[in-house]
Amino acid sequence: MNDFLELLSFAFFRKALLASLFASISCGIIGTYIVSRRIVFISGGITHASFGGIGLAFLLGFNPLLGAAIFSVFSAVGIQFFAEKGGVREDSSIAIWWSLGMALGVIFVFLTPGYTPNLMSYLFGSILTVSNGEILAMFLLNVLLALVFGYWFRNILYIAFDEEFARASGLPVKSFNYLVAILIALTVVLNIRVVGIILILSLLTIPQATANLFTKDFRTMMFLSSMFALLGTLSGLVISYFLNIPSGATIIFVLVIVFGLIRVYKSLK
């Protein structure tokens, strides 16, 4: 217990707690949308494409998250555009952007002179090293999500459930789809520091799968998955600290264990 209190006295740990909270809320909301709409694969594409931006930022020496943001928003829009206008099958379009982003990232990092020490923290997350600026950005993202989902909740829900019906009702479906795609991209990018590019899909899907065991209502699912995400990130964080193992991977391990235990408990009942 004393160890834990001592841990709380460290600024880096308090920042990590805040990052966990903001990551849980944003991933809870966006993840519920992604899972409900069955666009997990698209989200994987957007996430991995952002690696190209990180590579470019290393090469040219600007903020990697800015590079990731540009690449992921670009690929989010690009995937939709390719599928709509280019006559490319959607899953193929996703794979093209996914691998293009990764490939560019590898080339850019290779061209960057010297050693790139932070690369691993973007790939696998490094919640203990988040900066004040990153925390602020995550907070602003949470505010933005609250505003958009608060005001347009029903429009977003109805479009997600039955896009054709929404279009027949005269709703600007395409604009809403682009808006949410951009929010997905921003959520992915700003949470990269928590669990990393490779592992972020887990925060967008595992808490939702757990929440789905309790509810089949979209709104409740957003709330519950945020709670499960928070449970997983906080306990993963503490465990990783005391066992001295990587935080991102530990968080995901905890999320899966929680899901598994509840799933088994539910089926025994």
Next chain:
Amino acid sequence: MKPLIHINHLTYAYTSEPVLEEVDLKIFDGDFIGVIGPNGGGKTTLLKAILGLIQPQKGKIYFREDLPRHKRPIGYLPQVKHLDRKFPITVLDVVRSGSLMRPFPFRNSAAEKKAALDLLEEMGVLNLQKNAIGELSGGQMQRVFLCRALISDPKVLILDEPDTFVDNRFEGELYEKLRILNERMAIVLVSHDVGTISAYIKTIACVNRFLHYHPSNRISAEDLAVYNCPLQIVTHGEVPHTILKTHGQHE
């Protein structure tokens, strides 16, 4: 009398070969049109054009002035087979999604909810309001989607094969319900089962690339041949109407 919806020389093609060609149809108040035709004959495409989901290459669809395009009061019951049954949405929310949606909502939430609950009660599925949509049977689901189509109090109700995945008992109930609804709205019903619907519909539109309007609810095999509208006519043993009866003359 001005038609509610006037389809004028409509042509639509997904590829170079048109699915619909020079289609004309007028839908008036009180109409109950059965749309029949072979699979791939353009029935659903016609509905999509009316709903504004696709833009025809040629021709135009006119709506009467009291049916402004930006909030067109058309109730729509789509084929449910495309929907994701595992989507986390409650029955009540599905019904409420039928209220006219605006890009910048300013809604009277309480009134909208009451309207949805009243409809659910009318359809006898009020007890399911908190269930997830995927927990419902085919018949229950159709009732809920009918509520969604009706909540905007439409002037025209469009149904796309509502008889698929539905048990016989509900099918009968559904058509009785439509007969009552027809007193206050025009109905366009797409069906593959001409036999069953012919007792309820007033007129028939045969769609097979071209549209032939048949101003009666009885249609003979010869008519269908003339209209080039090959159909498998389902005959029901005890149903009292005869759909294959040959008319003496054409109206």
